[in-house]
Amino acid sequence: MIIARILGTVVSTQKDERLSGKKLLIVRPINVDGTDTTGYVVAVDTVGAGFHERVLVVAGSSARLAQGMKDVPVDAAIVGVIDTVNVKDD
Amino acid sequence: MQLARVIGTVVSTVKNDSLVGRKLLVVQTVDKNLQATGKPMVAVDAVGAGVGELVFWCRGKEASFPFKREDTPTDCTIVGIVDSEQHVTR
Numbered sequence: 001m002i003i004a005r006i007l008g009t010v011v012s013t014q015k016d017e018r019l020s021g022k023k024l025l026i027v028r029p030i031n032v033d034g035t036d037t038t039g040y041v042v043a044v045d046t047v048g049a050g051f052h053e054r055v056l057v058v059a060g061s062s063a064r065l066a067q068g069m070k071d072v073p074v075d076a077a078i079v080g081v082i083d084t085v086n087v088k089d090d
Numbered sequence: 091m092q093l094a095r096v097i098g099t100v101v102s103t104v105k106n107d108s109l110v111g112r113k114l115l116v117v118q119t120v121d122k123n124l125q126a127t128g129k130p131m132v133a134v135d136a137v138g139a140g141v142g143e144l145v146f147w148c149r150g151k152e153a154s155f156p157f158k159r160e161d162t163p164t165d166c167t168i169v170g171i172v173d174s175e176q177h178v179t180r
Contacts (some may be wrong), residue, residue: 080105087098
């Protein structure tokens with residue numbers, strides 16, 4: 001899983017019918033210290049995350065294992081909202 | 091599977107129901123000389139690993155196999171603890 005920050009939303013009307021009703025969010029992968037990396041990913045929200053929150057994103061076929069995502073054509077799903085990240089200082 | 095060092099923990103309250111009770115750890119992949127390589131990932135713990143330990147983790151859909159494999163959304167799971175650094179021969 002990667003840590004990402006929610007930067008925006010995506011609205012799509014014409015899409016696979018199995019995606020209807022799913023919330024699509026734009027997320028940016030971030031480092032464990034909270035600093036931004038580059039790039040964006042469109043991920044399906046399964047937990048009700050909000051704008052600018054840090055979240056856990058599962059990528060690949062495991063994204064389909066999230067709640068309500070069975071047989072849904074997704075490869076990135078938000079499966080958790082992060083409260084804290086503690087990393088040992090080297 | 092990849093060799094990695096556990097460098098931290100992640101706390102998440104709002105998450106996918108099937109992840110409730112699972113320990114989330116930050117792992118930093120290391121090379122054969124045990125030097126950090128690549129970006130840290132968030133992994134689900136399947137073996138009871140702790141911060142500072144050398145472990146190996148599994149990526150992809152197979153990462154869900156230690157748990158209820160049809161509904162545990164993880165693409166990164168710690169599946170073993172290396173006994174000691176002396177056991178990594180190169």
